[in-house]
Amino acid sequence: AQKITQTQPGMFVQEKEAVTLDCTYDTSDQSYGLFWYKQPSSGEMIFLIYQGSYDEQNATEGRYSLNFQKARKSANLVISASQLGDSAMYFCAMSTYNQGGKLIFGQGTELSVKP
């Protein structure tokens, strides 16, 4: 069975500091993709970063980086230099070819950035 686990319901970080949001996954498929999305209080889902299971380098997109540890089945999101606008829900998600691309989401982590 495919599963995504986010163990941090809520996180606080001081503005300008870095924060790591945890995500572990479970799948028996060899080919899969891992994603992080941001959902502000307004509701839209904003795609942040993608990591393919065969990618050897960790993905980076601006202030976002994905710490991919395949053997440990973890895909933590690192946000550097936090900004007040980073306050939102963050969802880790996974899809696999064998599941027809069905995107499975974790429970989410609510990040609050303090000034």
Next chain:
Amino acid sequence: ETGVTQTPRHLVMGMTNKKSLKCEQHLGHNAMYWYKQSAKKPLELMFVYNFKEQTENNSVPSRFSPECPNSSHLFLHLHTLQPEDSALYLCASSQALVAPQHFGDGTRLSIL
């Protein structure tokens, strides 16, 4: 121009009404999705269309009826909904099935 556009943004309807949600993507993607998100919960996949063909129906009640006339448009037809169907309905599209999905702003649906 946003990549994925959903209308309406908000919808209030009675249980006996019939309405439709519309999703349009301008990204040239081949796959489109409907998700339901109840308050403070993760997204639940409802339907997947790939090249206009439905590839996934995640045990969705028949009062939700999707339609995909072409790769750019996706509809969700609603009839005789229940109060527990009140939620945020999000549409997404992706280039391929295992590729980043880009979401619309969602339709916030309230059933009276």
